[in-house]
Amino acid sequence: MSDMKDRPTPNQLGTVESASLKSDSLESESVMASLLMASSLFLGVGAALSCGSALAGEQAAETRDNTAEQEEQASDPLAGATIDAALVYYQEQDRVTAAEGIVNYRQALNDANIIRGKIALDALTGASANGAVIQASPQSFTRPSGTGVYQARAGELPLDDTFKDTRLQLSANWQHLFSAKWQTSLGGYLSREYDYTSLGVNAGLEHSFNQSNTQVFAGAAYYFDIVNPVGGRPVGMSEMVFRKDFASEAEFRQAFDATRYYDTALKRTLDLNVGITQTLNRRWQAQLSYGLSAVNGYLNDAYKVVSRVDSRGQALGYHYEQRPDERLKHNLYLMTKGALDSGTLTFSYRYSNDDWSLQAHTLDARYRYNLSGAAYWQWQFRVYLQDAAEFYHLYLTEGEPLPEFASADHRLGKMQTYTIGVKYGQKLEQGMLASVRLAYYQQRPQNPGVELPGELASFDQFPRIDAIVLQFGMRF
Amino acid sequence: MISTGEGLKFSSLADLDNQQAVISDESQYGHYNLKGLKGEFMAMASRCEFLARPKQAASKAQGDKTQGDKVQGDKTGGERITQAFERAMAEVKRIEAKYNRFSENSVLTQINRSAGDWQAIDDETLGLLKFAEHCYRLSQGKFDITAEPVLALWPFGDGESATPPSDCQIETALECVGFERLIIEELRLFLPYGMGIDLGGIAKEYAADRAIEVLRRELPEYDLLVNLGGDMIASPCCECPWQIGIEDPHKLDTPARVVTLKSGALATSGHSRRYLLHQGKRYGHIIDPSTGYPIKGAPLSVSVFAPQCVVAGMLATLAMLQGEGAETFLVGQGTVHHIIRG
Numbered sequence: 001m002s003d004m005k006d007r008p009t010p011n012q013l014g015t016v017e018s019a020s021l022k023s024d025s026l027e028s029e030s031v032m033a034s035l036l037m038a039s040s041l042f043l044g045v046g047a048a049l050s051c052g053s054a055l056a057g058e059q060a061a062e063t064r065d066n067t068a069e070q071e072e073q074a075s076d077p078l079a080g081a082t083i084d085a086a087l088v089y090y091q092e093q094d095r096v097t098a099a100e101g102i103v104n105y106r107q108a109l110n111d112a113n114i115i116r117g118k119i120a121l122d123a124l125t126g127a128s129a130n131g132a133v134i135q136a137s138p139q140s141f142t143r144p145s146g147t148g149v150y151q152a153r154a155g156e157l158p159l160d161d162t163f164k165d166t167r168l169q170l171s172a173n174w175q176h177l178f179s180a181k182w183q184t185s186l187g188g189y190l191s192r193e194y195d196y197t198s199l200g201v202n203a204g205l206e207h208s209f210n211q212s213n214t215q216v217f218a219g220a221a222y223y224f225d226i227v228n229p230v231g232g233r234p235v236g237m238s239e240m241v242f243r244k245d246f247a248s249e250a251e252f253r254q255a256f257d258a259t260r261y262y263d264t265a266l267k268r269t270l271d272l273n274v275g276i277t278q279t280l281n282r283r284w285q286a287q288l289s290y291g292l293s294a295v296n297g298y299l300n301d302a303y304k305v306v307s308r309v310d311s312r313g314q315a316l317g318y319h320y321e322q323r324p325d326e327r328l329k330h331n332l333y334l335m336t337k338g339a340l341d342s343g344t345l346t347f348s349y350r351y352s353n354d355d356w357s358l359q360a361h362t363l364d365a366r367y368r369y370n371l372s373g374a375a376y377w378q379w380q381f382r383v384y385l386q387d388a389a390e391f392y393h394l395y396l397t398e399g400e401p402l403p404e405f406a407s408a409d410h411r412l413g414k415m416q417t418y419t420i421g422v423k424y425g426q427k428l429e430q431g432m433l434a435s436v437r438l439a440y441y442q443q444r445p446q447n448p449g450v451e452l453p454g455e456l457a458s459f460d461q462f463p464r465i466d467a468i469v470l471q472f473g474m475r476f
Numbered sequence: 477m478i479s480t481g482e483g484l485k486f487s488s489l490a491d492l493d494n495q496q497a498v499i500s501d502e503s504q505y506g507h508y509n510l511k512g513l514k515g516e517f518m519a520m521a522s523r524c525e526f527l528a529r530p531k532q533a534a535s536k537a538q539g540d541k542t543q544g545d546k547v548q549g550d551k552t553g554g555e556r557i558t559q560a561f562e563r564a565m566a567e568v569k570r571i572e573a574k575y576n577r578f579s580e581n582s583v584l585t586q587i588n589r590s591a592g593d594w595q596a597i598d599d600e601t602l603g604l605l606k607f608a609e610h611c612y613r614l615s616q617g618k619f620d621i622t623a624e625p626v627l628a629l630w631p632f633g634d635g636e637s638a639t640p641p642s643d644c645q646i647e648t649a650l651e652c653v654g655f656e657r658l659i660i661e662e663l664r665l666f667l668p669y670g671m672g673i674d675l676g677g678i679a680k681e682y683a684a685d686r687a688i689e690v691l692r693r694e695l696p697e698y699d700l701l702v703n704l705g706g707d708m709i710a711s712p713c714c715e716c717p718w719q720i721g722i723e724d725p726h727k728l729d730t731p732a733r734v735v736t737l738k739s740g741a742l743a744t745s746g747h748s749r750r751y752l753l754h755q756g757k758r759y760g761h762i763i764d765p766s767t768g769y770p771i772k773g774a775p776l777s778v779s780v781f782a783p784q785c786v787v788a789g790m791l792a793t794l795a796m797l798q799g800e801g802a803e804t805f806l807v808g809q810g811t812v813h814h815i816i817r818g
Binding site for chain 1: 600602603604606607610611614682685686689782783784786787790791794804805807808809810811
């Protein structure tokens with residue numbers, strides 16, 4: 001389904017909560033929402049729903065009864081339109097800065113049909129590691145466009161400072177309830193950025209039984225991506241050429257073009273997902289799902305290189321990375337969610353594995369503490385552990401034949417990441433809900449057992465990344 | 477006070493609204509008679525009332541338009557309210573007549589008489605049965621519209637020292653209870669022989685939801701309130717909140733707690749019967765139809781706010797059926813509620 005999608009957004013860095021459809025429907029599993037849904041089937045018109053969400057907040061203040069807001073979804077799917085707007089700011093220390101604006105729109109057309117739309121615009125700027133190792137002397141790299149160079153200072157991780165992009169994402173989804181037991185969804189996705197276009201369709205089916213205590217679901221999504229990297233796609237494993245090594249611009253161009261493909265590359269993704277949600281008892285609910293994702297086409301990162309070093313650890317050249325053109329991923333997801341007197345507790349674990357031998361474990365715990373009917377705190381702690389892909393090479397060794405596949409992208413290397421976050425939500429007048437979230441994210445790339453010859457050992461070749469995420473949200 | 481047919485009594489809301497009736501601003505004087513109207517009638521064994529009060533914006537506009545002509549404006553306004561109230565009352569009485577288990581001619585009595593065979597049901601009945609089915613599932617069998625045989629065994633009405641039923645009696649009665657044995661299809665129902673349906677737990681709230689719909693359609697520029705014996709619903713986004721007293725069943729001498737309703741519904745589940753004492757053992761007043769025995773620690777009364785009256789009523793009932801867990805349940809639902817325990 002769409003929430004499994006592996007897209008290089010701030011979300012994907014594991015820092016920003018994604019408003020996925022699945023978790024949405026779980027959250028609204030409240031008896032209140034369920035009754036509203038059921039009653040709307042025979043009450044016809046939306047009855048008194050048009051300002052239902054305002055109700056709870058106002059009454060709470062006036063009756064001073066003990067109340068607690070279960071979830072933001074107190075306004076149920078039928079309470080007309082819900083609009084969520086969020087501004088997310090992501091800042092890595094010395095590296096990437098991302099700002100994202102998201103608007104989610106949700107509207108119940110009638111008892112049986114709900115439509116959702118999402119628009120997200122994000123802007124990324126800053127520098128990101130190009131994969132080359134740290135050296136004791138300054139290094140120069142030809143820019144992806146072939147025009148000019150960017151440099152890394154001695155002892156510093158080489159960063160490609162041209163990392164700049166603006167992306168627009170649009171998605172729409174139609175959910176249809178055939179009955180209380182069967183529902184389907186159909187959706188479309190479009191994202192566009194300077195060098196990348198993605199089109200997707202998805203469909204899902206969900207069945208409830210066992211007195212609505214059990215839901216089974218299945219979904220499929222297909223994405224068709226068009227990749228047009230700046231300056232063409234590098235020929236995999238070809239060596240970076242430098243203007244200074246050529247007498248004329250024309251000669252350099254000719255050599256540079258020999259390392260490039262200028263046609264359009266495609267990438268296709270098929271995601272399949274099946275799962276079951278079970279109510280365990282009055283307070284606890286669990287979900288188990290399995291996902292399969294088959295990807296083929298152009299899977300390289302056109303802007304990443306691998307250093308070729310000699311026995312003293314000195315870089316003699318840089319080769320553009322090459323990954324296999326197919327990838328088959330499996331993942332298993334286990335989640336349990338409990339309603340405590342004071343709030344909600346959620347634990348989840350995801351295991352994923354693929355035929356690049358990249359294994360990963362994700363543990364996530366969230367505790368939402370309701371201060372009153374009108375405010376809550378939510379704490380989050382997340383750990384992510386990943387093993388390196390089989391073709392991960394921190395560097396290539398001079399004198400040895402070039403491997404068929406190699407990438408020094410730290411995202412394919414061994415790493416651990418940690419996220420600690422806190423969110424505060426406050427109900428405002430007229431049923432609006434404001435929230436602010438602050439999270440600290442740390443990514444710790446690890447050495448997967450590579451020897452560090454000569455000068456490579458003098459530096460921390462696996463520097464960690466610290467980032468801060470600040471998010472403001474508003475629900476209308 | 478005016479009176480029209482079918483026992484619908486009207487009175488001016490200005491009488492009730494004393495604080496607001498004290499007029500300091502001369503310019504508002506013209507709207508004095510537009511303070512609103514109250515209509516009262518009896519239905520579903522309860523005192524019922526409809527309240528209508530013009531929205532400030534609407535009455536201002538009307539005031540400007542009909543300056544020097546306000547008597548006529550009031551008259552037409554009053555007539556419209558009267559007519560709307562009558563239509564809403566007719567809707568309440570229609571539902572009462574259709575789903576009254578004790579009336580010989582009601583649709584529900586027909587259905588109960590046809591137990592043992594397939595029978596046709598209309599859309600409205602289907603909707604109510606589907607909702608009841610949903611609640612049955614949500615409550616894991618504790619809310620059951622077929623529970624009457626087992627509820628009737630517990631003689632709460634006969635004083636507090638009556639004898640509880642025997643296990644054997646309960647077992648026998650339970651044979652005729654169980655919503656899962658009903659087969660509900662598109663517009664037909666199979667009610668097994670010996671079983672019966674009682675929609676008492678839904679019909680009044682449903683009638684309130686329907687009545688507010690009628691009033692809203694006819695009087696869009698008014699703040700509206702429907703109160704059917706304590707189950708009430710206001711029109712959305714009332715400009716001025718309705719003040720409602722909730723009586724504490726065991727402190728009838730103290731003033732009622734006042735809550736305000738600006739939109740949505742408030743429903744109360746509660747019983748005058750409290751417990752049954754037999755040989756020193758105290759039995760609670762709420763029976764779990766899945767077991768046939770009382771639920772431990774049920775509150776005396778539960779009031780819940782929700783967008784719709786059927787939903788508020790059902791949440792109150794479900795909370796009651798949680799017994800000692802009533803508070804936890806409602807807190808978990810994020811509702812605004814009020815629970816009274818004995």
